[in-house]
Amino acid sequence: MNILVLGSGGREHTFAYMLAQSDRCDTLYVAPGNAGTARIATNVPISVTDFEAIKECVLKNDIGMVVVGPEDPLVQGIADYFSETEALKNILLIGPSKRGALLEGSKERAKEFMLQHSIPTAAYASFTKESLNAGKAFLDTLKPPYVLKADGLAAGKGVLILQDINDAKQELENMLAHQKFGDASNTVVIEEFLDGIELSIFVLTDGEDYKILPTAKDYKRIGEGDKGLNTGGMGAISPVPFADTTLMNKIEERIVKPTIMGLKKEKIDYKGFVFIGLIKVGDEPYVIEYNVRMGDPETEVVLPRIKTDLVDLLEAAYRKELHRIALEVDARAATTVMVVSGGYPEAYEKGKEISGISSVEDSIVFHAGTAVKDGAVVTNGGRVLAVTSLDSDFRKALKKSYQNIEKLSFDRMYYRTDIGFDLS
Ligand code: AMP
Ligand code: GLY
Numbered sequence: 001m002n003i004l005v006l007g008s009g010g011r012e013h014t015f016a017y018m019l020a021q022s023d024r025c026d027t028l029y030v031a032p033g034n035a036g037t038a039r040i041a042t043n044v045p046i047s048v049t050d051f052e053a054i055k056e057c058v059l060k061n062d063i064g065m066v067v068v069g070p071e072d073p074l075v076q077g078i079a080d081y082f083s084e085t086e087a088l089k090n091i092l093l094i095g096p097s098k099r100g101a102l103l104e105g106s107k108e109r110a111k112e113f114m115l116q117h118s119i120p121t122a123a124y125a126s127f128t129k130e131s132l133n134a135g136k137a138f139l140d141t142l143k144p145p146y147v148l149k150a151d152g153l154a155a156g157k158g159v160l161i162l163q164d165i166n167d168a169k170q171e172l173e174n175m176l177a178h179q180k181f182g183d184a185s186n187t188v189v190i191e192e193f194l195d196g197i198e199l200s201i202f203v204l205t206d207g208e209d210y211k212i213l214p215t216a217k218d219y220k221r222i223g224e225g226d227k228g229l230n231t232g233g234m235g236a237i238s239p240v241p242f243a244d245t246t247l248m249n250k251i252e253e254r255i256v257k258p259t260i261m262g263l264k265k266e267k268i269d270y271k272g273f274v275f276i277g278l279i280k281v282g283d284e285p286y287v288i289e290y291n292v293r294m295g296d297p298e299t300e301v302v303l304p305r306i307k308t309d310l311v312d313l314l315e316a317a318y319r320k321e322l323h324r325i326a327l328e329v330d331a332r333a334a335t336t337v338m339v340v341s342g343g344y345p346e347a348y349e350k351g352k353e354i355s356g357i358s359s360v361e362d363s364i365v366f367h368a369g370t371a372v373k374d375g376a377v378v379t380n381g382g383r384v385l386a387v388t389s390l391d392s393d394f395r396k397a398l399k400k401s402y403q404n405i406e407k408l409s410f411d412r413m414y415y416r417t418d419i420g421f422d423l424s
Contacts, residue, residue, distance in 0.1 A: 001024055001025065001026060001064035001065055001311065002026050002027045002028070002029070002061055002062055002063045002064055002065075003019055003025050003026075003027075003028050003029070003063065003064070003065045003066075003067065003311070004028075004029045004030070004031060004044075004054075004057065004058060004061075004063045004065070004066045004067070005019065005028070005029070005030045005031075005033075005037075005041070005066075005067045005069060006030075006031055006048045006054070006066065006067065006068045006069050006070070006073060006078075007030070007031075007048055007068075007069025007070050008030075008032050008033055008034050008037075008048075008369075009034070009069065009070075009296050009368050009369070009381075009383070010296055010297055010299070010300050010336075010338075010366040010367065010368035010383065010385075010386040011069050011070075011293075011294055011295070011296035011297070011299040011300070012030060012033065012034075012037065012069040013030075013034065013036040013037050013366040013367050013368070014299045014300050014303050014304070014366050014386075014388075015067055015069065015294075015299070015303065015310075016028060016030050016033075016037045016040055016041050017040060017303075017364070017366070018303045018304070018306070018310045019067070019310055019311060020040045020041065021310075022309050022310055022311040022312075023309075024309065024311040024312070025311055027042065027061065028040065028041035028042070029041055029042050029043075029044050029057070029061060029063065030042070030043055030044070031043070031044040031045070031046045031047075031048065031054065031057065032044065032045050032046060032047065032048075034367045034368070034369065034370045034371060034380065035367050035370035035371055035372045035377045035378075035380075036365070036366060036367025036370060037367070038372060044057050048068075048069070048070060048072060048073045049072055049073050049076055049078075051073075051076075051078060051081045054066070054078070055081075055085065055087070055088060058088060058091060059087060059088075063091065064091060064092060065091070065092040065093075065094065065311070065314065065315070065318075066082070066091060066092070066093045066094065066095075067094045067095075067314065068093065068094060068095035068272070068293065069293065069294070069296075070293060071101065071104050071105070071153065071291065071292060071293050072153070073095075074095045074096060074098075074100075074101040074104075074272075074292050074293060075098070075101045075102070075104065075105040075153060075292075076098070077097070077098035077101075078093065078095065079093055079095050079096060079097045079098065079100075079101075079269070079271075079272075080097050080098050083097075083269075092314070092315055092318040092319075093271075093318070094271065094272050094273075094314050094317065094318060095271070095272040095273075095292070095293070096268070096269070096270040096271065096272045096292050097268065097269040097270065099266075099268045099269070100263065100268045100269065100270040100272075100292060101292045103274075103290040103292055104153070104289075104290055104291045104292040104293070105152065105153060105292075106151050106152060106187075107149045107150070107151050107152075107158075107189045107289070108126045108151045108187055108189055110289065110290050111124050111126070111189060113262060113266075113290075114287055116262065117258045117259070117261065117262035117265075118258060119254070119255055119258050119259060119262070119287055120254055120255065120284070120285065120286045120287065121286055121287045121288070122147070122191045122192040122193070122194050122286060122288070123191070123192040124189050124190060124191045124192065125138050125189075125190055126151070126187055126188065126189045126190070127172070127176065127187070127188050127190065128176060128186060128187050128188075129176045129177055129186070132172065132173060132176050132177060135172050135176070135188065135190060136169045136172060136173075138190055139165060139168050139169055139172065139190065140165070142190070142192065142193075143193075144162070144163050144164070144165065144168075144193075145161050145162060145163050145193045146161070146162045146163075146165070146168035146190070146193070147159065147160075147161055147190065147191040147192070147193050148160045148161075148162070148168065148171055148172055148175065148188055148189075148190055148191075149188065149189040149190075149191060150175060150180075150181040150184045150185035150187075150188060151184065151185070151186065151187035151188065151189060152181070152183060152184030152185070152186070152187075153184055154181040154182075154184040154185070157181070157230070158181050158184055158185065159230075160175075161193070172188060172190070175188050176188055194279045194281050194286055194288065195281060196279040196280045196281035196282070196286075197242070197279070197280050197422070198217065198218075198277065198278065198279050198280075198288070199215055199216070199217050199240045199242075199243055199278050199280065200215065200216050200217065200218060200275060200276065200277055200278065200295055200298055201215055201251055201255070201256065201275075201276040201278060202214070202215075202216070202273060202274070202275050202276075202294060202295070202298070202302055203256055203259070203260070203273065203274040203275075203276065204272070204273055204313065204314075204317050204322070205260055205263070205270055205271070205272070205273075205274060205317065205322070206271055206316065206317045206318070206319070206320040206321065206322045207260075207263065207264065207268075207269060207270045207271055207320060208260075208264065208320055208322075208323075209260075209320075209322040209323045210256065210260050210274075210322065211313075211322055211325075211327045212248075212252065212256060213302055213306065213327070214238045214239055214301075214302050214305045214306070214329055214334075215238060215239045215240040215243045215248075216236050216237065216238040216239075216240065216295065216298040216301050216302050217236060217237050217238075217240045217423070218233045218235075218236045218295060218297065218298055219233065219234045219235045219236065219416060219419050220232075220233055220234070221234070222234065222340075222344070222345060222416075223416075224416055224417065224418045224421075225418065225421065226422070229345050229346070230345065231338075231340070231344065231345045231382070231383070232296060232297075232345075232382075232383055233295065233296060233297045233298070233338065233383075234297075234337075234338045234340070234415070234416045234419070235297065235335070235336055235337045235338055235415075235416060235419035235420075236295075236297045236298045236300065236301045236335070236336050236419075237301060237333065237334070237335050237394045237398075237419065237420050237423065238298070238301035238302055238305055238333065238334045238335075239305075239333065240423075241394070241423050241424065242280070242423070246283075247280065247283070247285065250283075250284070250285055251278065251285050254285065255276060255278070255285060255287060256276070259274060259276070259290075260274075271317050271318050271320075272292065272293070272317065273292070273293055273294050274290060274291075274292065275290070275291035275292070275293060275294060275295050275298070276289075276290060276291075277289040277290075277291070296368070296383075297336050297338055297368075297383075297386050300334075300336040300366050300386045300388045301334035301335060301336050301388060302334075304330070304334050304364065304388060304390060305329055305330040305332070305334050305390070306327070306328070306329060306330070307328040307329060307330055308325065308326065308327050308328045312325060313325060313327070330390065332390045332391060332392060332397070333390065333391060333392070333393050333394040333396075333397050334388060334389070334390050334394075334397060335388070335389055335394050335397040335398045335401055335419065335420065336366070336386045336387060336388040336389075336401065337386070337387050337398070337401045337402065337405060337415055337416070337419050338368065338383050338384075338385070338386050338415060338416075339383075339384050339385040339386070339387065339405060339408060339413055339414075339415045340382055340383050340384055340413075340414050340415065341369075341379055341381070341382050341383075341384055341412060341413075341414070342411075342412025342413065342414050343382075343412070344382030344383065344414070345382060348382055348412075349379075349411075349412070350369075350378070350379055350380050350381070351373065351378050351379065351380070352378060352379040352410040352411040352412070353376050353377070353378050353410060354370065354376075354377045354378060354379060354384070354385070354408065354409075354410045355408070355409050355410070356407040356408040356409055357377065357385070357408065359407040360387070360404040360407060360408070361404065362389065362400055362404070363387050363388060363389040363400050363401055363404040364387075364388045364389075365385055365386075365387055365388075365404075365408075366385065366386040366387075366388060367384075367385060368381060368383040368384055368385060368386055369381015369382060369383050369384050370384060370385070378410075379410055384410070384413075385408065387401045387404050387405050387408075388401065389401045389404070394420055394423070395420070398419060398420055402417070
């Protein structure tokens with residue numbers, strides 16, 4: 001089968017890397033891809049939200065499966081576009097319908113879904129421009145810190161956590177009355193602050209059944225010790241050492257099962273990944289967000305631990321046959337460390353030549369933001385490379401990633417040296 005992966009980051013390079021290892025994968029395409037995917041697949045220069053161009057590419061190249069990496073095409077309804085287009089309706093598109101994708105596309109919708117299906121999450125209320133004053137009054141009833149979330153997609157920047165009540169009221173006004181995040185903040189969810197440690201759960205579902213994939217922990221802040229601005233993620237570890245059987249049982253019973261049942265009850269067509277962001281408060285798990293895709297850089301540690309053939313697994317999810325397939329997981333730990341452009345997540349330069357990739361040994365270099373220019377691999381994004389390693393425990397794996405990162409270089413290269421610092 002010919003397969004197309006949509007996206008251009010480390011997540012998509014990882015999907016391509018795993019799919020390329022399957023005997024069932026004939027020609028592999030990535031749109032638009034990066035310098036890393038170009039080495040193992042054919043890059044197609046089309047945008048992930050240009051459905052017409054994707055259709056042409058699928059038909060021209062006899063593609064049988066499409067794996068959707070990022071959320072944008074899902075929220076814009078790529079799964080519905082495929083199922084409603086005669087020529088595409090039998091293509092195995094891995095990703096939820098538009099109604100399913102709303103779990104990520106609207107924070108308010110996600111909160112309502114959790115409330116409806118008794119899934120543990122922080123208490124909340126939502127407000128619009130018309131109810132700005134009620135929103136400010138609601139803030140007065142809460143204790144700091146205050147959590148404000150833009151309802152819509154805001155490229156990972158739509159959540160503000162503020163210590164001061166006046167700052168919180170001002171930001172609420174900026175979001176609702178002055179469109180701080182454009183239309184994404186026309187509605188704002190104000191949430192109770194949950195104090196605990198975060199982890200991520202990944203579920204592959206066919207709408208009936210599900211498989212819980214390896215757990216992962218992401219390090220989102222730019223600075224050491226989890227300080228500074230939020231990024232897309234600076235590194236990840238799988239499995240999460242504190243996700244023991246007791247916690248995983250609670251997560252499965254209270255969160256995963258009601259989520260899949262809820263989708264079914266609401267007759268939502270969902271064939272794809274559910275990425276559940278959790279906070280463990282004391283010993284109890286709470287949902288902080290749903291994403292309708294895999295995480296990045298979590299994918300770079302989750303997929304390399306999956307031993308089951310990825311094409312078989314994805315096909316089973318599409319055909320509602322997950323119950324027939326066993327998920328085999330590598331017992332080793334995986335770590336990834338993101339190498340980023342100096343200045344990220346604020347302004348940074350692109351086009352810097354990268355050296356040392358071919359000297360890396362015993363780690364996998366996934367390209368996140370790279371391009372080929374005049375035959376050389378150059379930086380093309382804030383997050384540039386993700387260096388993944390596997391070993392018997394996460395500290396040994398991390399050591400390999402860090403030893404290999406020392407061989408890499410480009411102008412103003414930066415990475416966190418303390419991934420996993422909070423884990424014992
Ligand atoms: P989200 O985009 O919903 O993942 O939120 C971004 C980050 O904000 C999360 O990874 C958490 O670190 C933090 N966060 C979100 N909601 C809460 C909450 N209710 N309590 C504490 N921290 C939160
Ligand atoms: N690493 C967080 C995300 O993919 O949303």
